[in-house]
Amino acid sequence: MGSWDFVCGLCAAPFSSRSVEPNDDSKIDFSLLPKASVQWLNRVLAIAENEDAIGIERCYISGLGRDVDYGHIEVAAGDHPSAPAASSHEQMDLATYHDYSTDSVGAIPLHPECFDILKKVLGRAGYEVNVDTLYASLIDKHEKSSSCLNFNYYDFDGLTDQYFWLSPGQEAFMCNPINIAHLNDYLRNLPTSDSTDTPPVSSSELITDHHDPFSCLPPELITAIMLYIPRDAFIPFVLASPAVRCIQLTNSFFIARIATDMPWAWEILDSRRPRTDVDWRAVYMHLHKEAGPGRTNAIPGLANRRRIWDVCGQVAAIYARRTAEERQSTSQFELPDAVKARATCVYVPHVLSPVPKGAASVTVWLPVTSASIASTKIVKLFWNAEGVLSSIVFEFDDVNVAFGNIGTRADDCIIGPGDWIDGFELSIMSDIDGLTVKGVTVRRLLAEPLSFGDMSGHRRLAVVQEGCTLVGLRGEIANGVVSRLGLLGLPELLGPPRGPAPDLSVCKLLWHERVPDPGMSCSPSEFGYWSSDATPDTILMHALYFGRTEDELAGLTGIAVTQNLLGIAVYHNGRVSHYAGRFPDGPMKYFPIDGKAGERVVAFANDVGPLVSGFKIMTNRSGQAVFADSAEGQYIVTPTPADDFILAGMYCSYAYKSAGDDRLSSISALRVLGSGETADFTRFERDDASWEPVLPPSSWSCSEPTYGSIKPGRLSTYLDFSKPVTEIAGLLAAPDWLDIAELGGFTIRYADGSEVVVGVTSSIWSRLDADKPLQELPRRKHMATSFGRHPPELPAHVHDDDAVRAQNGRGGVWRLGSDGEKVTKLVVWDNQGRLDGLQFQSVTGQSSIRWGKCGSTATGEIVASERVKGVRFCLGCHRDSYYTLEPMPLGVQALVAI
Ligand SMILES: [Zn+2]
Numbered sequence: 005m006g007s008w009d010f011v012c013g014l015c016a017a018p019f020s021s022r023s024v025e026p027n028d029d030s031k032i033d034f035s036l037l038p039k040a041s042v043q044w045l046n047r048v049l050a051i052a053e054n055e056d057a058i059g060i061e062r063c064y065i066s067g068l069g070r071d072v073d074y075g076h077i078e079v080a081a082g083d084h085p086s087a088p089a090a091s092s093h094e095q096m097d098l099a100t101y102h103d104y105s106t107d108s109v110g111a112i113p114l115h116p117e118c119f120d121i122l123k124k125v126l127g128r129a130g131y132e133v134n135v136d137t138l139y140a141s142l143i144d145k146h147e148k149s150s151s152c153l154n155f156n157y158y159d160f161d162g163l164t165d166q167y168f169w170l171s172p173g174q175e176a177f178m179c180n181p182i183n184i185a186h187l188n189d190y191l192r193n194l195p196t197s198d199s200t201d202t203p204p205v206s207s208s209e210l211i212t213d214h215h216d217p218f219s220c221l222p223p224e225l226i227t228a229i230m231l232y233i234p235r236d237a238f239i240p241f242v243l244a245s246p247a248v249r250c251i252q253l254t255n256s257f258f259i260a261r262i263a264t265d266m267p268w269a270w271e272i273l274d275s276r277r278p279r280t281d282v283d284w285r286a287v288y289m290h291l292h293k294e295a296g297p298g299r300t301n302a303i304p305g306l307a308n309r310r311r312i313w314d315v316c317g318q319v320a321a322i323y324a325r326r327t328a329e330e331r332q333s334t335s336q337f338e339l340p341d342a343v344k345a346r347a348t349c350v351y352v353p354h355v356l357s358p359v360p361k362g363a364a365s366v367t368v369w370l371p372v373t374s375a376s377i378a379s380t381k382i383v384k385l386f387w388n389a390e391g392v393l394s395s396i397v398f399e400f401d402d403v404n405v406a407f408g409n410i411g412t413r414a415d416d417c418i419i420g421p422g423d424w425i426d427g428f429e430l431s432i433m434s435d436i437d438g439l440t441v442k443g444v445t446v447r448r449l450l451a452e453p454l455s456f457g458d459m460s461g462h463r464r465l466a467v468v469q470e471g472c473t474l475v476g477l478r479g480e481i482a483n484g485v486v487s488r489l490g491l492l493g494l495p496e497l498l499g500p501p502r503g504p505a506p507d508l509s510v511c512k513l514l515w516h517e518r519v520p521d522p523g524m525s526c527s528p529s530e531f532g533y534w535s536s537d538a539t540p541d542t543i544l545m546h547a548l549y550f551g552r553t554e555d556e557l558a559g560l561t562g563i564a565v566t567q568n569l570l571g572i573a574v575y576h577n578g579r580v581s582h583y584a585g586r587f588p589d590g591p592m593k594y595f596p597i598d599g600k601a602g603e604r605v606v607a608f609a610n611d612v613g614p615l616v617s618g619f620k621i622m623t624n625r626s627g628q629a630v631f632a633d634s635a636e637g638q639y640i641v642t643p644t645p646a647d648d649f650i651l652a653g654m655y656c657s658y659a660y661k662s663a664g665d666d667r668l669s670s671i672s673a674l675r676v677l678g679s680g681e682t683a684d685f686t687r688f689e690r691d692d693a694s695w696e697p698v699l700p701p702s703s704w705s706c707s708e709p710t711y712g713s714i715k716p717g718r719l720s721t722y723l724d725f726s727k728p729v730t731e732i733a734g735l736l737a738a739p740d741w742l743d744i745a746e747l748g749g750f751t752i753r754y755a756d757g758s759e760v761v762v763g764v765t766s767s768i769w770s771r772l773d774a775d776k777p778l779q780e781l782p783r784r785k786h787m788a789t790s791f792g793r794h795p796p797e798l799p800a801h802v803h804d805d806d807a808v809r810a811q812n813g814r815g816g817v818w819r820l821g822s823d824g825e826k827v828t829k830l831v832v833w834d835n836q837g838r839l840d841g842l843q844f845q846s847v848t849g850q851s852s853i854r855w856g857k858c859g860s861t862a863t864g865e866i867v868a869s870e871r872v873k874g875v876r877f878c879l880g881c882h883r884d885s886y887y888t889l890e891p892m893p894l895g896v897q898a899l900v901a902i
Contacts, residue, residue, distance in 0.1 A: 010151035014118035016162025052111035125316035159297035181309035197283035258284035268313035352490030353541035363482035386411035424499035427467035468493030529672035546584030549653035560599035590767030595629035607683035609637030643680030650678035693720035712839030712895030725868035728824030734765030745886035755824035799859030818852035
C-alpha cells in the first residue's frame with residue numbers, strides 16, 4: 005500500500021486487488037470475492053490533459069497501466085491523438101487527481117471496465133466521447149486534495165479516509181461489473197413460459213376495491229400508465245395497488261420496462277427480437293432482485309454494474325450540460341471541419357484564480373478569410389460591473405461571434421481593412437480574492453496595439469504561433485467572466501504576418517509588470533515538493549535581467565541575494581535595476597560582476613528540495629557565486645555548441661508562504677539567441693572543495709593546521725594574507741543562550757574593493773530595540789533543529805544584553821582604515837571538531853572583535869608566514885543538530901605555498 009490510496013472516479017473502488025485479500029481480523033465475507041472477480045481492479049487507464057498538446061483538443065485517454073505509490077499511476081501513452089508523445093514501449097508516470105509537482109489537477113484514473121460502462125451510457129444518450137468535455141465533466145466533481153470524485157456512489161462508501169477499507173456487506177461492489185459469469189449462465193437458461201403476448205385479462209371482481217384509486221380505471225389505461233412509472237417506483241407501485249397486481253402484464257410490457265429500467269443488462273437486450281418463449285416478468289423480477297443492494301451475494305458484479313451505470317448517469321448529465329454550452333458557443337459560426345482539423349491551440353491558461361468550479365467550456369470560430377480581413381472588423385471587449393473582462397465579441401460584416409457573456413460596459417477596437425490581430429496581452433490584477441483580467445491590449449498586426457481597461461496588472465501574452473492566423477478562441481467562462489483563454493491558430497497566413505513575440509515558454513507564464521521581450525525564452529523551471537495554492541499558470545514570475553542587449557549586459561554590476569533567498573536583486577551601474585522578493589534592511593550577499601569589462605554570466609544552476617534550496621551562477625571571468633545551499637547544481641543551464649544562446653537573466657517565483665515570508669519557489673534562466681560560451685562548474689572544484697567567488701592561486705594548497713569541520717566537496721572561500729583588508733563585517737557574538745548557527749557568517753572586504761562572503765550575516769541584529777530584552781528578539785527564521793537536542797557549546801565571551809548590544813548592535817564591524825591592513829593571524833576556538841569562535845589579528849597587532857563564543861581559552865591559530873598564504877573557510881548548512889538554508893563557517897584550514 006502506498007502513501008495514500010486513490011480510487012476510480014466512476015466506481016470508487018481502488019486499483020489493486022490486494023485491498024481485498026483475505027485477512028483474519030475482518031468481517032468481510034471473502035467467499036464473495038473470488039480471485040477471478042476482483043482481478044479487474046488491477047488495471048487502470050487515465051483521462052488527462054496534455055499540457056503540450058497543440059491540436060484544439062487537449063485531453064486524452066491513456067493506454068492501460070497500474071497504480072504505483074504516492075497517488076501515481078504508470079500507464080501506456082495509448083494511441084489517442086492528443087496523448088503525449090511517447091514510444092509505445094514507454095510507460096508514462098501520471099499523478100492522479102492532484103499533481104503536487106505542478107500543483108494542478110492531475111489525471112482522473114478509471115478502471116477500463118468502468119470506462120466501458122460510461123461509454124455505453126453516453127452512447128445511449130446519443131454522444132460519442134469527446135475527451136475534453138469528459139475530462140471537464142469529471143473534474144467538475146473534484147475537490148482539491150481529494151483522491152476521488154464527488155459523485156454519489158450509492159450503496160458504496162468508497163474512499164472515506166487516506167486509505168481504502170472495504171466495509172462488510174459491500175463485497176459485491178468490488179466484483180467485475182462487465183464479465184459476470186453467473187449472468188452468462190442465467191442468460192443461457194432464461195425462464196420460459198407458455199404465455200405469449202396475450203391481451204390483459206380484466207378482473208372485474210377486484211376493481212371494486214374502493215381504497216385503491218386504480219380500481220376504477222380500465223386495465224389498458226393502467227398498463228399504459230405503468231410504462232411511465234419511474235424505475236424506483238415501479239415495484240412499490242405494483243405491490244401497493246391490488247388492482248395493479250391483478251392485471252396480467254404482457255411479455256412486451258416487461259421487455260419495454262427492462263429496456264427502460266435495466267439498460268445495464270445490455271446482454272439481455274442485445275438481440276433485436278426478444279425471445280417470445282421467455283417469461284420476461286420473471287426475468288425482470290429476478291434482475292431487479294439480483295442487482296439490488298440488498299442481495300449483493302446473488303450475482304456478483306451485477307449489483308456493481310447497476311451502481312456504476314447510475315454513477316455514469318450523473319457524469320452524463322454534466323456531460324450533456326457542458327456539450328450544450330459548447331455547442332451554443334461554437335454554433336455562432338462554423339468553419340469547415342477540414343479547416344478546424346488543422347487549427348492549433350498551444351495553451352489555454354487560467355486567467356482567474358482561484359480556479360472556479362464548474363466553468364463552462366467555450367470554443368468560438370471566427371469567419372476569418374482573406375476577404376473578411378480585407379474589410380473593417382470590430383473587436384469589442386465587455387467588462388462586468390467590477391471591471392473584469394466578461395467577453396470578447398468579434399463583429400464581422402455579416403456575423404458577430406461572442407466569447408463569453410455580454411457585460412455592462414464595452415470598449416470597441418477597430419481593426420481596419422487589411423489588418424487583423426494575433427492575440428492579446430492581458431493585464432491580470434491580483435487582490436485578496438485572487439486574480440482577474442481587468443485590462444486588455446489588442447495586438448493589431450499593422451496598426452499600433454490598443455489598450456483598454458486597467459493595464460497596471462500582471463501580464464500574460466496570448467498570441468498565435470509564428471506563421472499562423474487567429475481563427476478562434478478557446479477557454480472557459482465562470483461566474484460571468486473569462487476564466488481561461490487560449491487562441492486557435494490556423495497554420496497559414498490569411499492576413500499580415502505576426503509581429504515578433506517571445507517564445508512559447510514565455511507566453512505560458514504570468515509575468516510581474518511586463519512580459520519579457522520578443523526573442524526571449526525560458527529554461528524549464530523546477531518546483532519543489534512543497535506545493536503552493538496557485539495553479540502553475542497563475543504563479544507570478546519575476547524577470548531579473550542581466551541584459552537584453554549588449555549595452556544592458558555591459559551595464560551589469562552585480563547580483564545580491566538576502567539571507568534565505570528571501571530577495572534577489574540585479575544591479576546595473578551600481579543601482580538595483582530588477583528585483584524579486586523582499587529586501588529587509590540588513591546584510592545580503594553581493595556578487596560583483598564587471599559588465600563593462602566584458603564579464604558575462606555564462607552558466608546558471610540550481611538545486612531543488614521542498615523549495616529552491618539554492619542556486620549558483622558562473623561568469624566568463626572565472627567567478628562563481630553560490631546563493632544559499634547549491635551544492636550539487638541539479639539543473640544546469642549553459643550554452644552548448646548544439647544549443648547556442650546567451651544567458652539574459654533569471655526568472656523566479658515567490659509562491660510559497662512560510663513563517664510569514666514568501667519563499668522562493670522556483671528559479672531558472674532566461675535566454676536569448678546568440679553565441680554563448682559553454683561553462684563548467686567543476687572548474688571551481690579543487691582540493692576537495694567547491695570554491696567561490698574565485699579559485700585560490702594554483703600554487704596554493706590546503707594544509708594543516710585544520711580546525712572545526714572540513715569535509716570533502718564543501719563550499720569554500722578564502723582569506724588572502726597578502727591583501728590589505730579594510731573591514732570585516734558581521735563578527736557577531738553569541739550570548740550563552742543563543743546557538744552560533746543563528747549568527748550566520750561574515751564578510752571580508754579588501755582595500756582593492758573586492759570582498760569575500762564567509763556566509764551571510766543574520767539580519768536579526770540589524771533591528772535591535774534598545775528597550776527590549778534580547779531574548780525576546782525574533783529568532784532566526786527558516787532554521788530547523790533535530791528534536792530535543794541541544795549541543796554543548798563553549799562559554800560565551802559576552803554575557804549581558806549591554807555587552808551583546810555593544811558588539812552586535814553596530815553589525816559587528818571591525819574596521820582597519822581606508823587603506824586597510826593585512827591580516828596576519830586567525831585565532832580559533834575549536835570545540836572537539838566544531839568551530840565555536842574566531843578572532844582576526846592585523847599586521848600592526850590590532851585584534852578584531854570576536855565571532856561566536858570565545859569565553860574560554862583559544863585552542864589554535866593560523867599565522868601568516870613564507871609558507872602560510874591564507875585561510876580556507878569551509879562552509880555548510882548543518883551544524884550539529886541545526887540546519888540552516890544559508891551556509892555558515894564550519895571549519896578553517898591553512899592555505900600554503902606548494
Ligand atoms: Zn472503477
